[in-house]
Amino acid sequence: MTIELPSLTIPGVTVEVLRAKCATCSMHQLCLPMGLGAADMDRLDQIIGRRRKVPRGGTLFRIGAPFTSLYAIRLGHFKTYQINADGAEQVTGFQMAGELLGMDAISTDRHHCNAMALEDSEVCEIPFSSLQQLLADMPALLRHFHRMMSQEITREQSVMLLLGNMQATQRFAAFIVNLSSRYEARGYSATQFQLRMSREEIGNYLGLTIESISRLLSKFKKEGLLRVSNREIELLDPARLKAITAGMDRCG
Amino acid sequence: MTIELPSLTIPGVTVEVLRAKCATCSMHQLCLPMGLGAADMDRLDQIIGRRRKVPRGGTLFRIGAPFTSLYAIRLGHFKTYQINADGAEQVTGFQMAGELLGMDAISTDRHHCNAMALEDSEVCEIPFSSLQQLLADMPALLRHFHRMMSQEITREQSVMLLLGNMQATQRFAAFIVNLSSRYEARGYSATQFQLRMSREEIGNYLGLTIESISRLLSKFKKEGLLRVSNREIELLDPARLKAITAGMDRCG
DNA sequence: CGTGAATTTGACTGACATCAACTCAGGTGG
DNA sequence: CCACCTGAGTTGATGTCAGTCAAATTCACG
Numbered sequence: 001m002t003i004e005l006p007s008l009t010i011p012g013v014t015v016e017v018l019r020a021k022c023a024t025c026s027m028h029q030l031c032l033p034m035g036l037g038a039a040d041m042d043r044l045d046q047i048i049g050r051r052r053k054v055p056r057g058g059t060l061f062r063i064g065a066p067f068t069s070l071y072a073i074r075l076g077h078f079k080t081y082q083i084n085a086d087g088a089e090q091v092t093g094f095q096m097a098g099e100l101l102g103m104d105a106i107s108t109d110r111h112h113c114n115a116m117a118l119e120d121s122e123v124c125e126i127p128f129s130s131l132q133q134l135l136a137d138m139p140a141l142l143r144h145f146h147r148m149m150s151q152e153i154t155r156e157q158s159v160m161l162l163l164g165n166m167q168a169t170q171r172f173a174a175f176i177v178n179l180s181s182r183y184e185a186r187g188y189s190a191t192q193f194q195l196r197m198s199r200e201e202i203g204n205y206l207g208l209t210i211e212s213i214s215r216l217l218s219k220f221k222k223e224g225l226l227r228v229s230n231r232e233i234e235l236l237d238p239a240r241l242k243a244i245t246a247g248m249d250r251c252g
Numbered sequence: 253m254t255i256e257l258p259s260l261t262i263p264g265v266t267v268e269v270l271r272a273k274c275a276t277c278s279m280h281q282l283c284l285p286m287g288l289g290a291a292d293m294d295r296l297d298q299i300i301g302r303r304r305k306v307p308r309g310g311t312l313f314r315i316g317a318p319f320t321s322l323y324a325i326r327l328g329h330f331k332t333y334q335i336n337a338d339g340a341e342q343v344t345g346f347q348m349a350g351e352l353l354g355m356d357a358i359s360t361d362r363h364h365c366n367a368m369a370l371e372d373s374e375v376c377e378i379p380f381s382s383l384q385q386l387l388a389d390m391p392a393l394l395r396h397f398h399r400m401m402s403q404e405i406t407r408e409q410s411v412m413l414l415l416g417n418m419q420a421t422q423r424f425a426a427f428i429v430n431l432s433s434r435y436e437a438r439g440y441s442a443t444q445f446q447l448r449m450s451r452e453e454i455g456n457y458l459g460l461t462i463e464s465i466s467r468l469l470s471k472f473k474k475e476g477l478l479r480v481s482n483r484e485i486e487l488l489d490p491a492r493l494k495a496i497t498a499g500m501d502r503c504g
Numbered sequence: 505c506g507t508g509a510a511t512t513t514g515a516c517t518g519a520c521a522t523c524a525a526c527t528c529a530g531g532t533g534g
Numbered sequence: 535c536c537a538c539c540t541g542a543g544t545t546g547a548t549g550t551c552a553g554t555c556a557a558a559t560t561c562a563c564g
Contacts, residue, residue, distance in 0.1 A: 086499030247338030
């Protein structure tokens with residue numbers, strides 16, 4: 001187990017999490033926050049299934065596929081998306097290393113969304129049946145697992161808020177700020193990072209068109225909020241971006 | 253324990269659930285689907301805390317309040333809503349008897365949304381610490397609890413789909429169809445029911461204005477899809493409504 | 505009944521979508 | 535090395551769906 005990451009910001013609260021990771025996989029999200037003893041940690045390590053590489057554009061699981069495992073992202077980025085009855089996609093989230101995929105499939109034993117790698121990525125498979133047995137034995141792990149599912153619920157609620165009553169500018173600022181804080185939590189720069197997703201995917205996620213995203217990027221650039229070069233982004237005025245996110249910025 | 257409800261439709265799959273309910277409370281959602289033995293059922297009954305009445309317009313819990321219990325709705329209807337940084341509300345869901353409230357609070361031990369009764373209602377308090385102990389002992393209950401949390405995740409994903417890429421007409425049809433199937437699952441009429449929420453609350457939930465909702469109701473009425481009288485609604489052409497929901501209806 | 509709140513309806517407006525043309529980056533092959 | 539190609543992204547002109555504003559109507563309740 002190696003010390004690695006500083007702290008994780010959960011909407012509203014900052015918790016000390018992700019401080020180390022398993023030797024087997026980067027499962028910060030399952031191993032860590034609850035101070036498991038060494039023996040417990042071993043048991044957890046043992047149920048972690050095979051690692052799996054997913055190439056850029058590759059699919060980790062599809063809607064309707066039987067659910068057997070959760071997936072912890074070791075490396076890379078994913079998007080999850082739903083397919084409407086009329087065939088339209090809706091991106092429901094972007095996931096990065098240290099996050100857990102597949103929790104929506106527990107309800108019916110089938111996946112409810114597709115998960116696609118945005119770049120060459122690697123995941124750890126966690127057979128859910130094994131995990132369940134462990135959960136029954138390890139209250140701390142159980143509690144943490146519940147926190148993770150709950151966190152996914154609150155994440156989605158924020159997206160509902162975003163889609164339901166924010167304007168385009170506010171949505172986009174919120175998106176940038178969210179990415180920024182997630183990279184920061186992982187020990188990366190909060191002000192400089194690469195967008196792993198296309199403008200189209202961002203637009204789809206935010207309920208906007210690709211043209212709108214492009215215009216918003218230009219606007220933010222012009223206003224000195226961002227430096228943009230292709231998918232490389234630098235936040236020049238994080239405070240103001242946060243203000244826009246919060247709807248406290250009326251001039252933009 | 254009394255036999256009561258037929259079956260519950262989860263998006264995509266129909267599962268036999270909710271077949272009976274506890275004597276203590278109408279906790280279909282926790283007691284039922286996993287064939288608990290009588291002894292287990294007793295233990296579950298014992299941890300159910302006091303019943304609590306919430307009058308119309310009353311608040312069950314507020315954003316930021318410490319999390320101690322989940323709440324099973326015995327009777328009545330609730331709405332949950334978030335408050336934006338700039339004070340705007342966003343309704344994140346409408347809940348009815350047999351549904352569980354408060355799961356979003358597990359992640360940080362604080363509530364992330366407000367829950368307000370839409371009519372005089374009654375809930376059972378389920379102290380989460382007691383529930384956790386039970387979960388460790390009863391694998392079937394544990395599995396079911398996970399299903400419920402997962403179901404909330406998929407529910408929210410559908411709302412994201414709705415807000416992210418449906419048109420007003422489609423959103424509203426989806427809303428009506430969703431209510432209809434939930435009432436049907438509870439043994440009530442699928443074609444005739446009361447809207448417990450105001451036009452404003454519907455609009456807020458669907459990312460539309462109260463005027464738009466009003467116009468949509470009128471439109472559906474004119475097209476012979478609905479009969480509407482105040483908050484009383486009758487579905488005259490459920491099949492066509494479902495078609496609109498699915499985006500398969502281009503004439504509307 | 506009467507009063508205020510909720511809802512409906514209509515006219516107008518605006519934010520974002522759509523359509524279309526153009527630019528640019530990165531890869532391929534001559 | 536450069537011409538070409540392709541797909542991603544940008545920018546501008548125009549259209550439209552739903553929002554805003556305002557007034558009329560209905561409903562709920564004392």
